[in-house]
Amino acid sequence: MKPAHATSAPSSLAYPPARREDRVEDLHGRRVADPYRWLEDPDAAETSAWSAAQDELYAAYRERVTAQAGSSPVWSSDALAGRLQELLGAGFVGAPAWRGDRRFFMRREGAQEHAVVVVAEPDPSAPGRERERVLIDPVALDPAGTTTLDAWQPSKEGDLMAFQVSSGGTEESVLRILDVATGEIVDGPIDRARYSPVAWVPGGEHLFYVRRLPAEQVPEDERQYHRRVWLHRVGADPSEDVEVFGGGLDMTNYYGVTLTRDGRWLIISASAGTAPRTDVWIADLAADGRDPRGAEALADPRLVEVAVGLDADTHAWVGRDGRLYLHTDLDAPRGRLAVADPSCPGVPHWRTLVAEDPVAVLEGVALVDAGDAAGPDGTRPEQLLVSRRRHTVSEVTVHDPHTGAQLDGPAGVVPLPGLGSVNGLVTRPEGGREVWYSYTDHTTVPTIHLLDTATGAQSVWAAPPGPVVEAPAVRVHQLEATSKDGTTVRAMVVARADALDADGRPTAERPTILYGYGGFQISLDPAYSATTLAWVEAGGVYVVAQLRGGGEEGEEWHRAGRRGAKQNVFDDFHAIAERLVADGWTTPRQLACWGGSNGGLLVGAALTQRPDLFGAVVCSAPLLDMVRYQRFGLGTSWTDEYGDADVPRELDWLLGYSPYHRVADGVEYPATLFTVFEGDTRVDPLHARKLAAALQAATSGDPHERPVLVRRETGVGHGGRALSRTVALTVEQLQFVADHTGLAPAGTPQEAGSAGDAGHAGDQVVA
Template identity: 55%
Template structure:
């Protein structure tokens, strides 16, 4: 195969001087998506991708589509005898929000009914405390710019909205349903140019009044990149407000008693401030305050205190930190002779639930689970009870909802994904390997049940923001393995699989550990005969796109192919675009000399070298992505196309009317088919297809 002729991409002589270091940026002109020359270049890249001979694309498309006909199901949210849940049936493009009232089920919000084009997504929803009203947020075209509405649950009538600038906004209802706290960005004309995505505030909104008249209760004068959380206890007495600078793994936390201070000006009492830890609060029906925290416990612990004295010095352990497992969730069941707490854990990314006496935290048993997989949160009725619900999935099981009855100790299937699919058999192996510095890293290797290697293999990783790589149903993975390939998922440093210390071992100045962990995973797969470097591909998106971008520049000899989706790649200028300024707490800032040194040591765009034989690389980006601007991939694609000495292609798939997150099923299928076909073509999986 010979590399295709690439669209012309002029190289400028722009060189910035940062902290005494010259930083070339020859493709800065590609940062302007509205420039005619950029549009022309993107159109030519689209034509180049359309002409790529990708083996098995239609076969992959058909199989991914079949496996996605499993549909999906979400956990219930209870309000009295009424409950709300999400479900997607086999033929639906988006999941629909349903309510069940007196045993009668009906659709409340169907994104396709709102917009038959499939471009509208339901981003979030929250019923009021009585279940009579529902706040929900929608966005269009993948831009995640949520608008907030409120509807009457009984009639389905939209009572008000839209309220704009509500991206990532929590909604905390007060009892009675007429008032709620929420988070909204300041209007664009009130912030400096270029900072429209920041400057959030917490407001109190009264139903039926103009949003611009809402009372601001928190956030004035604080960090521009702060995210805020807000919640109100079940009885309406206690307000909690949290603040974190961007995506920092720490938060400040305050509590107010709404019985002794007005809802328009709550008297907030500090729980923690300027502390390097994450903490959340739950106000128990028994009057105790339950504190979920990683303060002095990187794997998490649960403490108890009282709402009237919530400060750190009053906490006492109820569920102490575990030596191996990471605390993930808890629920309280108190309609029992002896009230209990269910505690969710992940042990090397495999979920489990333990049972403890609520009084003293003593462990009394465990909750049966369907297998070695992932539990998606434990929920109970707000007014208490003896039942709990939790989501469950693993590599061959579409999402299900399980029901636990504490009176019998039994777990039963409560609801399954509605579609019936023929899931191929696979073998999942949990392996441990050593990284460059001797650190043990875990990896899941999913392969066909028959035969042996070496086989075409995709190595996937993320390694950032404390996000864990856990088992789950994936149509793409199953399609790849059914076709004869191997799919490996490495639990790299930077993730949350081993707790907060594991996260911090892969952030800021430790970021190279993440890349070293990926290289070591690749070398382990080769050394153990799973694959060869000629058959090995790497894949990642967002922060995982940064991962594979760094990997292909650091070890181009190790990988045959790369799929790099919605990536960060120019780590010197990333803070200037999308939500980049909220991530400098994870990566560092090029404005600070020491942190510039970290970033420049691995920034993929700045480490492309002429004359190197780079792997076959496919960049997939989305024009409406307001988190990670597609310019990262545009600049990197141009740099690689100019520099590579390999005949393996560098391609760019630039999708319109799609963003970083949720999308319709048909768009998901099309993207997966293109990615799998590219990987198959350049690892030999589809050589004879």
């Protein structure tokens, strides 16, 4: 069956030949076929030729799609790109990071390719007023737009800024330091600083950071690992840096490092790869009368265990009141807040301050006090704000900082703008009663709000810099489904308000996108999405699944979808898809699944396990060969999430769902678009190459009706990218899904259904 708008396809959509090897290996007594192993080598002439042929195939497909979309006011490439740019045109503004009179924040104006770091400070020429300056602009560093800003951290005084950038999508960060007053680079570049936190020492002469060992000191296949915590003196040669921590520990460890504002308490954390366990140590740099800024204390901190060797994730910091705070899931899978004396930091000395909620997941806390101006007694916190996520919807409550009890009545609840997501509770380092937070939901661009805890008053502190265009009138429906093992799983369904009846039920079956992730404790919370709104505006339905493996319901939810339980994630996804069909939202031929990275594994499993359930698949930067995944990119650091193929029992888990190994000849697979990025150093594009070759050889589907295609992109990687590249990729992905689910490219957004009688734009209703 062709989509309603399909035209005759050219005969050129024929798959390029791919040599199929008779390669079968004995892995712990299991015979495992790998017919396209040769596609792992990107530099081999045969691989290059195959990839070039796939480029030509995709170009032929794109020629057909653009021709049939023509001058459609909705689905032509120009029209769709224009609409996405309008929906993204408001830009972005981040929460402030205060350093005395200066505040630092990120901002992207509507047409900017990348967000920039801005500093706002008192204007010496106009007392009482501020002036703003762009401090870091990735496009100024690289006009080609292939350089991305990975991280930034101002010094405690706000006069220096450490920042990290990488190029071509590699995420191989290089650390530099600039003078905030002049904008001049005063230190760097320091390479091998990927995923490095920075902790400034008061005074700005030193900082702690994380850097990998030099390549010549480790085996070639381990060069992405072996991180250490180092002490660096600003302006010194990095070769003189002092190794502070990490030697002899797990080579995949990621480290966190923080230092209190007074420079006394140093906290270091370590987690092996992406394991949901974090070890924590603390050092009193002023112990035994040492100078906390002196060379001896900084280079040789006397670290004491806070939580080491426990099967728990713990984040620790010392508050302005001198207490050690611990956000932990130890004995509390949905999170609790504990306190201790930092000089006696071990678990036996912890006292639970805010207990675990039976449903909501603890996200963060903020201490609010009278600030430095109140004198010595004013540093005692006056309120404790607690942010939780209840089935992905944020809530903020107010508690007594000494007992942890929530305040009674309205005083104990912070009203939020809607049913959405709160990101961060930001306070000034020197204290005060003000709290900043970012709020977003499915139709609301992220906006920074200011809460005055003394009065309870709230206001918009910083709106996006560009115009906020009218979004389609939508309703958000929370759907529940029962997974294979009886577990209730949820999804957020976003649809035009005029596509629902008075009871919130769909009036017709519609082309639908089902998006999911389901891994690494990542939660898919309500958030503004131009992709979602463009699809819904054109008459489609967009669904975000909240699967096991994610963090939506806490650590138990995560563990129920990892390692040997990974199949639960796919069963959850299938259950939501089946519920969408059963409830009349869509049909299998109108249903597309979409995911990237670990979500690419999700949709790869969906298309190979349930090809009957989907009409189209968008699989971006995916993991797909789960037998060999740990040999490439950052795969070794993910064995705690998926399992280790070198362990027989865990190999069985992986073989049970590995999409590349589940392809069967003669099956009619859905139309599938793989999008891969040649600069990706996290997930190697070989995964998509191998599964694409296997599907093209095996599928019984007509390549004109259900093609298997590969879209390659160079100069970008797994993470951030320029705005224009984001829009171009999204245009092609949405056109592919529309082409293969039957969302007709006809009519303007207004003609697709009158929004005038459907309520105000952005109507948020969770039923």
